[in-house]
Amino acid sequence: MQNVIKLWRTLQGPPQVVDSGECFVRNFQPGSDMQAWLELHNAVYQRHEKSRPWEKRDFVREFERSKGWTPDKMWLAFSRSKPEKLVGSVAVATRASTGGVYGSILWLTVAPAWRRKGVASGLLNHLEAYCWEMGLRRVLAETLGSWTEAVAFYEHRGYEDSSGI
Ligand SMILES: CC(C)(COP(=O)(O)OP(=O)(O)OC[C@H]1O[C@@H](n2cnc3c(N)ncnc32)[C@H](O)[C@@H]1OP(=O)(O)O)[C@@H](O)C(=O)NCCC(=O)NCCS
Secondary structure, eight states: OOOEEEEEEEOOSOOOOOOOTTEEEEEOOTTTTHHHHHHHHHHHHHHHHOOOOOOHHHHIIIIITSTTOOGGGEEEEEESSSTTOEEEEEEEEEEEETTEEEEEEEEEEEOGGGTTSSHHHHHHHHHHHHHHHTTOOEEEEEEETTOHHHHHHHHHTTOBOOTTO
C-alpha cells in the first residue's frame, strides 16, 4: 500500500512570478504541446510507477474531458537556449471540501537533467498566482511519502501536512 500524503499551503498574498534565467514558462497550447507533454510525463513517471506509457487518450481523460479543464490551468517550462525543449510542467484543478474551494496541484514534473535549477519553483509560482487570482487561498499537493524529492520540494515551498484543514 502506497503512503499518499497531503501537503497544504495557505497563500498569504500573490506570489511573485519570475522565471528562472534558463527557462521560460507559458500556458499549454492544445494540439501542439500534447506530444511533448506525454514524452516528458512518460520519461519521469514510468520510472516511479512501472505502468504502461500514457497516450493521447490518457491525456484527454485526465485533462480535456475533466470538468472545468481549460488550457490556462497548465503551465509548461521551456529551455531558453532550445525553445522547443520542454523541461517541466504542472497543472491545477479546482476542488471543493468542507473547508471550501482549493487548488489541487497535478503532475508537477521536471526533466531529470533540469532539476535543482528552480524550474519547479517557477512553475509553482505561476500556479499559485493563478490560484490567488481565482480567489483560491488554499493549495494542495498530494504525493507519496517515498517520493522524497517531491516532499522536500513542497516543504521548501511552505507546504505542510495539516490534515485537520
Ligand atoms: C520534485 C521536483 C518537481 C522538483 O523540481 P526542481 O525543478 O528540481 O525543484 P527546484 O529546483 O525548484 O527546487 C527548489 C527547492 O526545493 C528543494 N528540493 C528540490 N528537489 C530536492 C531534492 N531532490 N532533494 C532535496 N531538496 C530538494 C530544495 O530546497 C530546492 O532548493 P535548492 O536547489 O536551492 O536547494 C522534481 O524533482 C521532479 O520532477 N521529481 C519527479 C516527479 C515528482 O516527484 N513530482 C512531484 C509529484 S507530486
